Amino acid sequence: MSRPSPAGRARHRSAERASSPRRPLRSLWAWTAVVGGSVAVALVATGGTYALWNGSVAPTAVTVSSGTAGLSVGAVTALDATVLGPGGATAGTFTATNTGSVDLAMRVAAGTTTASTSSLVGELTVRLTAVAKSADCTTGVGGYSARPSAFDTGSGYFTLPAGVTVTGCVVVTLDGDAPAAVQAQTSSIGLVLTGTQVAP
Structure with a gap:
């Protein structure tokens, strides 16, 4: 059997790479990273409202009396x-x-x-x-x-x-x-x- 020529091997490798499952995997991770980044930004933008502390206290009641005209x-x-x-x-x-x-x-x-x-x-x-x-x-x-x-x-x-x-x-x-x-x-x-x- 004759060996394939270098050009043939290159074409063969290109075909292998084209059909390799790793490119879809890299694309998936890239997409996940984008989604993860979007979620992180959304949490930063809206999560501040969940971190606000507050407290309240009622002052002593005030008594007001109306006057009279006579x-x-x-x-x-x-x-x-x-x-x-x-x-x-x-x-x-x-x-x-x-x-x-x-x-x-x-x-x-x-x-x-x-x-x-x-x-x-x-x-x-x-x-x-x-x-x-x-x-x-x-x-x-x-x-x-x-x-x-x-x-x-x-x-x-x-x-x-x-x-x-x-x-x-x-x-x-x-x-x-x-x-x-x-x-x-x-x-x-x-x-x-x-x-x-x-x-x-």
Whole structure:
């Protein structure tokens, strides 16, 4: 038998290598390495969340109490004692006490006013101010003034602190040119005090 030529042996080896089972084995390991690398990267990317330690503790409970708003108003004194002529005035006092635990922004507005003749109300002017004591309430004091039906100081006319009592002075004046038709007539003038909590 003749020996195969070197070229034939080379071709034979090439055929053997082509059919060798080791190439698929090397390819398998290479693929496995890639998959293993992908898994490792995925664990590195997401595994951190599993390693976080945490702890919690509840602080001592806190107790919160709500405040109160309260207002007490006394009757107006002395006004009923005076009979007015044209240009005449009469003054009287009342007290307002903040009985709550928050400061109040005060508003004084018209309440219910009645008269034995409607024309009398249009001849009257009401004036309101705060005084240090009842003796300071005279017909000459200043303050907010308006006709009884239009009286409204607006919100925040003054602030009444919690627990404090203020003395209000009310002056009612009959116009100097009041007509004879309002003689011997009477009127009842109402005012409404409203206290709104001062914003903190």
